[in-house]
Amino acid sequence: MYLKSIEMQGFKSFANKTILQFHDGITGVVGPNGSGKSNVGDAVRWVLGEQSAKALRGGKMEDVIFGGTETRNQMGFAQVTLVLDNTEHIFPSMEENEVAVTRRYYRSGESEYYINKQSVRLRDVNELFMDTGMGREGYSIIGQGKIDEILSVKS
Numbered sequence: 460m461y462l463k464s465i466e467m468q469g470f471k472s473f474a475n476k477t478i479l480q481f482h483d484g485i486t487g488v489v490g491p492n493g494s495g496k497s498n499v500g501d502a503v504r505w506v507l508g509e510q511s512a513k514a515l516r517g518g519k520m521e522d523v524i525f526g527g528t529e530t531r532n533q534m535g536f537a538q539v540t541l542v543l544d545n546t547e548h549i550f551p552s553m554e555e556n557e558v559a560v561t562r563r564y565y566r567s568g569e570s571e572y573y574i575n576k577q578s579v580r581l582r583d584v585n586e587l588f589m590d591t592g593m594g595r596e597g598y599s600i601i602g603q604g605k606i607d608e609i610l611s612v613k614s
């Protein structure tokens with residue numbers, strides 16, 4: 460299984476709909492400070508069901524919604540979609556060759572989850588990823604500063 464693309468709209472610094480395409484092999488997200496690299500990692504964690512705003516580097520869940528700038532109004536919602544390759548049927552309950560998992564969150568506090576554009580519960584998203592090695596607890600995202608910290612720690 461591999462991540463084919465991630466689509467973000469209104470999520471943190473990604474006000475406009477932004478689509479990142481990934482291809483087979485090793486993929487890294489690189490860019491200058493302040494370009495939103497960490498927000499991409501947060502988006503993956505969030506769409507997989509993360510419920511802690513602190514784990515997403517925020518104070519409250521509303522912080523994931525684009526807050527606006529001097530020249531641009533704030534957004535009313537944040538949405539992230541992960542498109543995963545399923546040609547090897549990693550998700551046995553899904554016959555499609557691609558599985559799209561979406562989370563949408565509104566300023567009102569309401570959350571919506573979708574699998575292949577069908578409305579589902581968070582529980583359904585968790586069950587989809589069960590036994591795949593992926594899901595909210597099944598991965599690690601390590602930032603650049605953490606790698607240096609790990610390498611320099613004494614036993």
